[in-house]
Amino acid sequence: MKIIVTVKLVPDTNADKRIDPGTKRLVRTGVENVLNPFDEYAIEAALQLREKRNDGSTVTIFTMAPESGKEIVRKALAMGADDAVMLSDPKLEGSDIAGTAHAMAAALKKTGFDLILCGTQSTDAITGEVPGFLAEVLGVPGLTYVRKLDSDGTTINAQRETDLGYVDVSVATPALVSVTKAINEPRYPSLKGIMGAKKKEIKMFSLADVDFTRAAGSDGAKTELLELATPPARQKGRVVNAADGTEGAGAIFDFLREKKLL
């Protein structure tokens, strides 16, 4: 099977100060980009499937990002993926969900695939809308929120989470699946993996290399960002040292009453 894992580069959540209060813009410089944590579960799921099938199945990492994102792609390769494809083009700046999905689809049609694995959501825009949109654009079944996955090569058998439990789903390949963190525990790259990743191929695509006929980036976007504001920081509130349970409970009870929350 040809398995593709889509990964997004996101600013590290631990870097807490990411909005410039003057320009009200995202501070990108000096902020470390990381592999979207949700995508590590998708990579792990792909590697496990490849190992289990043991039939020459391959795992390719795919990202749409500026060329500087190569470093993070290496981390995904170090986990054990075979190779990577990057779609990188200055024209893609300002892409929204629709534009991202269409551009990704154009590149993925070029690479070909039996199975596309995505994370549930990113940690920056956190929309969780790319997988469904991308599946529609590619015209393949899109199965989201999967926590168990197996395949005989032509059919995907999976468990999809629901609000109350799960449903079993089967679908023929080619298909797109997004996975949740309940699916596995992502492995750490081994030293051998890290060394090996340096030699693996990262194939670069620009828009000219793929069949993309829409207006790209902000020109083609269906949404526009009108404002980016920093919300007022939450203030430190009241602190009560409770000598015992009665005093602690009383403090909370009175506070909830005062705030009309009871």
Added chain:
Amino acid sequence: MRDVIVFIEQRAGAPRRVSLELATKAQDLATALGGKTHGVVAGAGASQAAEATKAFGLGTLHVAEGGVTAEYLIDPLVDALEAAAKAAGPALILVPNTMIGRDVGSRVAARLDAGITSDATDVTVANGKVSTVSPKLGGLTITTCAFKNTEYGVVSVRPNVFAAKPAASPTSSLETLTLPAKKYGMKMGAEVEEAAPELGVEEASTVVSGGRGLGGPEPFTTLIKPLAEALGGAVGASRAAVDAGWIPHAHQVGQTGKTISPSLYIAVGISGAIQHKVGMRTAGTIVAINKDANVPIADFADLLVVGDLFQIIPELTKRVEAEKVH
């Protein structure tokens, strides 16, 4: 002029509250846009769910039930919403920001070549232009987005930000949507319920969450759940508690869990790490109980009670329950 279409998510004939919130909100938006309102209800139990939705005043309810709708989770819902949208013409489409709502929203947006904005906490109309407000980057920034180059705009809306109110005049027009008898690529089994149906953290207006400070799974049942129930709320958890296997992932609040905006958030034995904070920082009021006064949550809780949770919670539950009797 533009119509407003609401996707009514339902389970076995009961509409989800968030959809009713959207139905109420849709009427103001449609007035501002000079259009009509519609609801789309599909799947097994759709007719019953439509009956329950009538009170919320949407102009027309489009109902798709029977045949293929019962056997598949997502595809027929997408077909139903797409059909209703194409019949209505240029429209603003509201879907709940839930697992099902996000899927339906993104796929309908793709089919209608529409823009989509996500996890909105407000939707406004000025001079015929729709804009939506969403907390992003874990609430560290608030984005305001509008639609361009598109006839349709899809917005996924966070539960609990609008009130659901029965309308003065209920829906009088019910229309049957007939979906093509097509074969879908996905075969679904029946849903297996793992937990008793309880209020999810995304929809609850009060969430009581437990963390590593609970020390094990039992206090979720003996302490957290009774307090949540007394307050009419839901049970949440930190990742540490989920990773320890004390409570299922569906309850996790935070970066790799759910992002929620309840009116009241009570954090019990949770330190308030940044990855937890980004999931709950937009709560109306935050109360924390922790034995350590120097935890990160001290910097953003509206009230921090420094003390032992095992002593405080049972007392508090008793007092809240006593209050309810009056």
